[in-house]
Amino acid sequence: MDQLSGGEALIRALHDEGVDIIFGYPGGAVLHIYDAIFNQDKVEHILVRHEQAATHAADGYARGTGKPGVVLVTSGPGATNAITGIATAYMDSIPMVVISGQVESRMIGSDGFQETDMVGVSRPVVKHSFMVQNPADIPMVVKKAFHIATTGRPGPVVIDIPKDITDPKIKFDYEYPREIKMRSYAIPDKGHSGQIKKAVDALMTAKRPMIYTGGGVIQGNGSELLAKLVRKLGFPITNTLMGLGAYPASDQQFLGMLGMHGTYEANMAMHYCDVLLAIGVRFDDRVTNSDVTKFCPDATILHVDIDPASISKTVAADVPIVGSVTSVLKEALAQIQSSNQKVDENSLKVWWDQINQWREKDSLHVTHCEDGTIKPQQVIQTVHEITKGDAFVSSDVGQHQMFAAQYYGFDKPRRWINSGGLGTMGFGFPAAMGVQLAFPDAISVCITGEGSFQMNLQELATCMQYQLPIKIICLNNQALGMVKQWQDMQYGGRHSHSTYAESLPDFKKLAESYGHVGIKIGKVSELHSKLTEAFALKDKLVFVDVMVDPEEHVYPMAIKGGAMKDMILSKSERT
Amino acid sequence: MRHIISVLMENEPGALSRVVGLFSQRNYNIDSLTVAPTEDQSLSRLTLTTSGDDRRIEQITKHLNKLVDVVKLVDLTEGAHIERELMLIKVKAVGAQRTEVKRATDIFRGQIVDLTNNVFSIQLTGTSDKLDAFIAALGESVVLEVARTGVSGISRGEKVLAL
Ligand SMILES: Cc1ncc(C[n+]2csc(CCOP(=O)(O)OP(=O)(O)O)c2C)c(N)n1
Ligand SMILES: [Mg+2]
Numbered sequence: 001m002d003q004l005s006g007g008e009a010l011i012r013a014l015h016d017e018g019v020d021i022i023f024g025y026p027g028g029a030v031l032h033i034y035d036a037i038f039n040q041d042k043v044e045h046i047l048v049r050h051e052q053a054a055t056h057a058a059d060g061y062a063r064g065t066g067k068p069g070v071v072l073v074t075s076g077p078g079a080t081n082a083i084t085g086i087a088t089a090y091m092d093s094i095p096m097v098v099i100s101g102q103v104e105s106r107m108i109g110s111d112g113f114q115e116t117d118m119v120g121v122s123r124p125v126v127k128h129s130f131m132v133q134n135p136a137d138i139p140m141v142v143k144k145a146f147h148i149a150t151t152g153r154p155g156p157v158v159i160d161i162p163k164d165i166t167d168p169k170i171k172f173d174y175e176y177p178r179e180i181k182m183r184s185y186a187i188p189d190k191g192h193s194g195q196i197k198k199a200v201d202a203l204m205t206a207k208r209p210m211i212y213t214g215g216g217v218i219q220g221n222g223s224e225l226l227a228k229l230v231r232k233l234g235f236p237i238t239n240t241l242m243g244l245g246a247y248p249a250s251d252q253q254f255l256g257m258l259g260m261h262g263t264y265e266a267n268m269a270m271h272y273c274d275v276l277l278a279i280g281v282r283f284d285d286r287v288t289n290s291d292v293t294k295f296c297p298d299a300t301i302l303h304v305d306i307d308p309a310s311i312s313k314t315v316a317a318d319v320p321i322v323g324s325v326t327s328v329l330k331e332a333l334a335q336i337q338s339s340n341q342k343v344d345e346n347s348l349k350v351w352w353d354q355i356n357q358w359r360e361k362d363s364l365h366v367t368h369c370e371d372g373t374i375k376p377q378q379v380i381q382t383v384h385e386i387t388k389g390d391a392f393v394s395s396d397v398g399q400h401q402m403f404a405a406q407y408y409g410f411d412k413p414r415r416w417i418n419s420g421g422l423g424t425m426g427f428g429f430p431a432a433m434g435v436q437l438a439f440p441d442a443i444s445v446c447i448t449g450e451g452s453f454q455m456n457l458q459e460l461a462t463c464m465q466y467q468l469p470i471k472i473i474c475l476n477n478q479a480l481g482m483v484k485q486w487q488d489m490q491y492g493g494r495h496s497h498s499t500y501a502e503s504l505p506d507f508k509k510l511a512e513s514y515g516h517v518g519i520k521i522g523k524v525s526e527l528h529s530k531l532t533e534a535f536a537l538k539d540k541l542v543f544v545d546v547m548v549d550p551e552e553h554v555y556p557m558a559i560k561g562g563a564m565k566d567m568i569l570s571k572s573e574r575t
Numbered sequence: 576m577r578h579i580i581s582v583l584m585e586n587e588p589g590a591l592s593r594v595v596g597l598f599s600q601r602n603y604n605i606d607s608l609t610v611a612p613t614e615d616q617s618l619s620r621l622t623l624t625t626s627g628d629d630r631r632i633e634q635i636t637k638h639l640n641k642l643v644d645v646v647k648l649v650d651l652t653e654g655a656h657i658e659r660e661l662m663l664i665k666v667k668a669v670g671a672q673r674t675e676v677k678r679a680t681d682i683f684r685g686q687i688v689d690l691t692n693n694v695f696s697i698q699l700t701g702t703s704d705k706l707d708a709f710i711a712a713l714g715e716s717v718v719l720e721v722a723r724t725g726v727s728g729i730s731r732g733e734k735v736l737a738l
Pocket of ligand 2: 476
């Protein structure tokens, strides 16, 4: 057994837990830990340029790989800077472990230099948190933290460590616990067979069935089983913003994303369905259009989720099923296989005819400009074409995010990396770093806006240090476009503090000043060639500043206070 | 409706603040709260009273259960149960008031646990309603100070809340 200090034990425990990369930023309270990092080579540390970026990078790593992201920050401002990223991960149920330094135990509560009550400040946005009391507790706390972060409904866990706990002079016998038992933490696993039977019966007798799945299917690695079930049933399926890629977008049965900026056919099919199978979703207000009394008026709702508290939270479920996505899907498939029930083919045909009629509306149709102005949607379509639909696409928040979600067409899970729940501008770029570090040979694209990018642009330096060849595609509409769109639609076009064209930086030069490549695209005629050029620079970070039509809005858009069938389809058409 | 929820949780620092934080974070109200270690020093029992319709109470119990420190809980109001609250109350007692207060205390089966020439300190246990009734019976003008523990409870019969 090795004699280790708390700092050494922490890093060793991370290694024993299978962690090979952490994202962090040093400071006084974590200096012992940084010294322990210096003396080993098992766990790689990535030095970001802002703690918020460390959390988003770890988050992107986690979303891309399914493994927990790990963050190390110092006390006080280091810890508070991490909060936005923790909250982002919390809202989207992303497994993450955040280690924060703390002032010495004897100083706690004295308003010491760089003291913040991190356990208190982070409490509403973590799944759980620990304050380490003894160096020898470190292995067990780390084990528990990873267990909690990665099981059940995943989420971020904070480990706050006072500086004296990592003191190199205090050593103890290190042993990493093989397993743990926590009497107060049970993980729901298998769904109740009887409930699954009820759901299967409802599906088999459905006349207008609809399947609606979300981030839970991706987090729960249920995509393959989902595809099996959907194909077996022949039912239409839609994905939430968080669930894109769980079912291949290029498949005929996929109706596109639903919700506030969902397709006409997905939202119509939701509204008129008679049986709704909802898996790993939480009936978010961006889906239901906030007035839940108007939501799916005719539907029997079958809701599968690993978190019992998600079920019947906003919309009452007729058949609640608590369990992991994979266990429930497996059992449902087995039940369908072994029963001689058949779906109602005749009704299903009538239903598909109706859906195909809705599809003809072509709600994502892009009208090109005659004067050569680039439509933002065209940029996404071109990126899709050049990357053959096989890139990891991170995004920030705003119109560009919605265009990416609508037009990229994700065929695989874990390829679409975005902050859906918290909607954090500044997320995309650092998240793309996490993805690139996890998959050095893959194409990591960040679709951003000139507003969002400026919220974490300091990471251009990190990308230079670690040679991360991310492709940043900035849909530059010279405005906080999504805000401006709402102001156009709801505030008589009064653009209060949403434009700043006169003060935008020259992004090409900005990228170049960090040693990267910058490309500016202004006309549609050069869109394809210049984007191709950017993606051909395989080992370089390229910032592509694409000047897009500043007047463009995201459509379809749900009509506030309406049902899902109520949408604005363009500047001149509503349902 | 009013509900009494009893929670067994790890006797760990921070556990209580997580419960209380959950209530403020999700806009649930707490009418009373009482917490102390149990016969097993590693466990605390927390009892709180709250109100809301069935959907809300279901959400409250689900979210409480989700807290990692919470081991087990029961909504006592779902079945037959015993609830008690303890009150220490200091009242004005001079002249004729002294016998009147004494009589009221006897009727409510309270005990005078301390006295001076001018005040009685009375201890009373019972349901919250009974404590309210006692205060009403004495009249606001005599009441000087009230200290109530909040509701504690246990289910009737053989049902137990334990590991
Ligand atoms: C941190 C943060 N602050 C504010 C907002 C509100 N907000 C949502 S979208 C948006 C505009 C984003 O602008 P930009 O990144 O340029 O994207 P665009 O909508 O123009 O494509 C703002 C301000 C947010 N989501 N996140
Ligand atoms: Mg913009």
